[in-house]
Amino acid sequence: MTHRLTVDQARRIAVRAQLLDAQRPGDVVEVAEQIGEIKIDPTATIAPCEQTVLWTRIGWSYESGQLRKAVEDDRLLFEFAGTFRPVSMLPLLLPEMRRWPQRESSRRWLDANARFRDDVIARLRAEGPLPAAQIPDTAAVSRPPDGWSGSNQVPHMLEFLMRQGVVAIAGRDGRHRLWDLADRVYPQDLPEIDEDEAAHLRHERRLQAAGIAKQRSPWTPVGEAGEPATIEGSTRRYRVDPEAVAALDDDAGGRVAFLNPYDGMLFDRPRLREIFGFDYVLEQFKPKPQRRYGFFAHPILVGDRFVGMLDAHVDRQREVLRVDAVHEFTPFEPEEHEMVRAEIHELGDWLGVAVASDDD
Template identity: 80%
Template sequence: MTHRLTLEQARRIIVRAQLLDAERAGDVVEVAEQLGYVKIDPTATIAPCEHTVLWSRIGWSYEAGQLVKAVEMDRLLFEFDGTFRPMSVLPLMLPAMRRWPRRESSRQWLDANDGFRADVVARLRAEGPLLAGQIPDTAQVSRPPDGWSGTNQVPHMLDFLMRQGVVAVAGRQGRHRVWDLAERVYPRDLPELDDEEAGRLLDERRLQAAGIAKQKSPWTPVGEAGEPATIEGMRTKWRVDPEAVAALNEDDGGRVALLNPYDGMLFDRPRLRDIFEFEYVLEQFKPKPQRRYGFFAHPILMGDRFVGMLDAEVDKAREVLRVNAVHEFLPFEPEEDDMVRSEIAELGEWLGVTVLDAR
């Protein structure tokens, strides 16, 4: 069966799949289970990505301590490759982790540093959990600095061992990761899956989070998950989550959401362009004269439309959220302006600061 969807229906499916409809999510774990991951990024003109992503789904009741508890105490989430993920996806990832790395240069570096690898594992076994800075660098062969990391080889080795499922992030001290052996962080009773089943289930989880995705998308690879779909006015083949289609008849309404630039809703740029008619460009790395909306402007979603960009920043010294600009793609109606102002006010209240409109 091929589902034939209107553009509005496709948008509603995506918004609901991303937990950005009128019904707020209940807690951190619910958000992670549905989205598949929560991106971690320290850029905090307003708040770090992981916290704004969760606030935009849960609302005023979200507190940073809830995320820490879910990761470090309850072990319902785990940190991997710059994201927090639900523990339920770990069994789906393990088959690929055991085959890692595939790149020849990475295999050669690991082989050349077999003694270094053993040193890191032994140190964690004896003394862990540890910060990377507490582990000696005994590398036999070094990787050159890449602009993101220095000459110390310990972070490289820890990253490689994490991808192999040997070590894991046990928690954080501030923004610094604390490492331990994976066997002391991950549950022991995880189900064993073969490559084919794990890949199929990962595709299904990605489609669950996306709602709808191009059948051959490098941005949101979903394979043959879900069911085929078409969208009016497009020749592209899509895959859609049948449960999301069934929920279209429910009156979910809409709301305003302020999205962190690294929010997963924004990741699939071609889909944003095709379905939402939104050409999103992150201006963080552009020279200031070339920026149109601001260094780290947050897209504004209203219902199922992107209506503008919020250029704002927290001034910690003055305890204010300074609103530099609200860029309207089309002039707001009075009711729309009130809705956006209300959401900004709620953001300030959640941050515990006063909103200062500098426009």
């Protein structure tokens, strides 16, 4: 069966899959279970990505300590490859971990540094959890500079061992990761899933989070998960979550949401362009004269349409959320103005600061 969807229906499916409709989720774990990954990024013009992703979905009842509790105390989420993920995803990743790395250059580096690897594991076994800075660099062979990390090889080895499921991130001290042996961080009673089934289940979870996605998208690959779908006016082949289609008539309505530039809703740019008519460009790495909306402007979603960009930052000296601009793609209706204004003040309340504009 091929589902034939209107563009409006496709948008609503995508918005609801990302928990951005009026029916807000109740807690951090519910968000992670539905959207699969919560991106970690320290850029904090307003707040770090992992915090704004959760506030955007849960709203006023979300407090930043809830994420730390879910990760470090309850162990219901785990940190992996720059994201927080629900522990239910871990069995689906283990088959990939066991055959990592696939790249020959990475295998050679690990082989050449077998003793270094053993040193790192032994140090963690004896003293973990530890930050990378407290683990000696005994590498025999260094990886070439990549522009992101220095000459110290310990972070590289820890990342490699995390990818293999040997070590894990036990928590954080501020923004610094604390590393330990995986068998002291991850649950030990996880189900065993073979590689093919795990790959299919990962596709299903990815489609659950997207609602609708192109089958072979390099940004949101979903394989044979879900059911085939077409979207009015498009010749592209999509896959859709049948549960999302079934729930289309159960519409809780829309709301305003400010999306962090690294929010997963924005990840698949071609899908954004085709379904939402939103050609999103992150201007963080553009020279200032070339920026149209601002260094780290947050897209504004109203209902199922992107209507503008919020350029704002927290002024730490004055303890205010300074709104530099609200860019409107087309002039807002009075109701939209009021909804966006109210959400800005909700954001200020959550941050614990007053709201100010350049006119103040």
